[in-house]
Amino acid sequence: MKRLKKYLFKTISDTFFPLFFTLYSITSVILLVKIASYTSVITISFLELIYLYMLSVPQILLYTLPITFFISMILNLSKLSAEYELIVITSFGLSPLKLLKIFLPISFLFSFTLFIISFILIPQANYLEDKFMSQKSQDAQFNIKPSEYGQRFGPWYIYVEKKTKKLYKDIILFKPQEDSDRFILAKQAFIQNQDSSLSLNLFDGSVNTITKDINQIDFEKMIMNNHIKQSKNISSLDDIINYWKDNTPKSTKRRMILQNTFIALLPLISILFYVAFGYFNPRYQKNRNTIYAISLVIFYMVITQNIATHREYYLLVLVPIVWIIISILFYIKKTKPYY
Numbered sequence: 001m002k003r004l005k006k007y008l009f010k011t012i013s014d015t016f017f018p019l020f021f022t023l024y025s026i027t028s029v030i031l032l033v034k035i036a037s038y039t040s041v042i043t044i045s046f047l048e049l050i051y052l053y054m055l056s057v058p059q060i061l062l063y064t065l066p067i068t069f070f071i072s073m074i075l076n077l078s079k080l081s082a083e084y085e086l087i088v089i090t091s092f093g094l095s096p097l098k099l100l101k102i103f104l105p106i107s108f109l110f111s112f113t114l115f116i117i118s119f120i121l122i123p124q125a126n127y128l129e130d131k132f133m134s135q136k137s138q139d140a141q142f143n144i145k146p147s148e149y150g151q152r153f154g155p156w157y158i159y160v161e162k163k164t165k166k167l168y169k170d171i172i173l174f175k176p177q178e179d180s181d182r183f184i185l186a187k188q189a190f191i192q193n194q195d196s197s198l199s200l201n202l203f204d205g206s207v208n209t210i211t212k213d214i215n216q217i218d219f220e221k222m223i224m225n226n227h228i229k230q231s232k233n234i235s236s237l238d239d240i241i242n243y244w245k246d247n248t249p250k251s252t253k254r255r256m257i258l259q260n261t262f263i264a265l266l267p268l269i270s271i272l273f274y275v276a277f278g279y280f281n282p283r284y285q286k287n288r289n290t291i292y293a294i295s296l297v298i299f300y301m302v303i304t305q306n307i308a309t310h311r312e313y314y315l316l317v318l319v320p321i322v323w324i325i326i327s328i329l330f331y332i333k334k335t336k337p338y339y
Contacts, residue, residue: 004089005102011080012106016072023064031056044136055129058121062114066266067297069110070273073103074293077278082287086279096275096331096339103271110267118260123243127234144168144191153191153200154226156184166190171202183208186222200224258308261316266300269320272327279335 035052038044044052080086089099144151146163153173161170168191173184186205191198202222209215234243244253277292300323307315 004094008076008102009106012072012076015076015079016068019072019075020064020068023068024060027060027064028053031060038133048132052129052132055125055132058117058125062117062122062260062263065110065117066114066263067301069107069267070270070297071290071293073274074277074289077274078280078287078289081278081280082282084282087281090339096279096335100271100275103274107267107271111264114264114267115261118264119244120240122260123240124234153198153224156224160189171205180209180211183210184222198226200226254311254313255308258311258313258315259305262304262308262319263301265320266297269323270296270300270327272324272331276327276330276334279339281338 032049032053035049035056038052077086080089090096144153144158144160144163146160146168149159151158151160156173156175159172159174160168163169168189169187171184171186171189173186175182184202184205184207186202188203190201192201200223202224203220205219205222207217207219207222234240244257273296277289277296280287280289304319307319
């Protein structure tokens with residue numbers, strides 16, 4: 001039995017790792033393109049780009065690990081069936097259900113790992129990414145450069161003609177709105193950093209609102225505050241629990257809990273699908289298990305992501321039970337009568 005376990009795990013790894021690295025690489029390229037798009041808003045170095053990518057790794061693993069495990073398990077058993085090895089194993093008294101006892105621990109381990117990634121690592125990564133982006137946004141607003149377009153101070157586009165030390169001269173701020181446009185003109189200004197907010201102090205200027213008419217208000221001094229978003233620190237178990245407690249019906253946290261739970265449970269609750277589609281007789285049946293595996297995992301991901309939008313906790317029990325019942329029906333129809 002030990003030799004059989006060792007052999008089965010070796011064949012699984014031969015299928016799992018090439019597929020995993022392929023999916024991981026494709027997902028990484030997509031995320032790197034997304035991260036690179038941040039450069040239109042903030043300036044980041046190559047090392048900071050790598051740092052943001054590393055913070056995205058838990059999110060990549062959350063999707064690539066269960067999909068890879070599901071497909072590789074079915075492909076591996078299908079390969080053993082095509083080479084008549086499962087038939088030989090069955091002839092020695094090892095039925096499909098007994099074979100599942102070998103796969104049950106590794107399926108549980110994958111699901112447990114995915115729960116750790118979903119509910120511990122991802123919140124920490126999100127906190128670090130929000131903290132990084134907030135800091136970069138604050139630096140960008142605090143270091144406004146003269147004669148450059150496209151710079152922003154909060155919701156305002158800002159243009160500065162000249163800068164002398166920390167004092168800006170000839171400032172124009174523009175804020176487009178649906179029913180009106182607003183301009184602020186000032187001769188001088190400076191930016192003040194106050195903990196979690198920046199304030200723009202403007203002197204000798206005017207506020208111009210353009211609708212059907214042009215309204216102008218002159219001022220000697222005006223202060224514009226821009227609050228910098230502060231992410232909640234996540235450094236302990238209590239912080240993680242408080243992070244997930246924010247689960248009111250209108251919050252996205254409840255949907256995230258459902259989505260992540262469905263994804264994490266996939267390797268464990270699909271265990272009967274492995275033998276239902278992995279077993280076949282190569283003399284009488286065609287091997288379409290690759291198509292079945294890909295179709296099933298896509299169906300599961302799409303359905304569960306849509307179901308999670310309802311944000312009802314009873315779905316955490318209902319969806320896995322329904323999925324297990326479906327797997328039992330497939331097993332009874334496709335595998336049990338023959339093996």
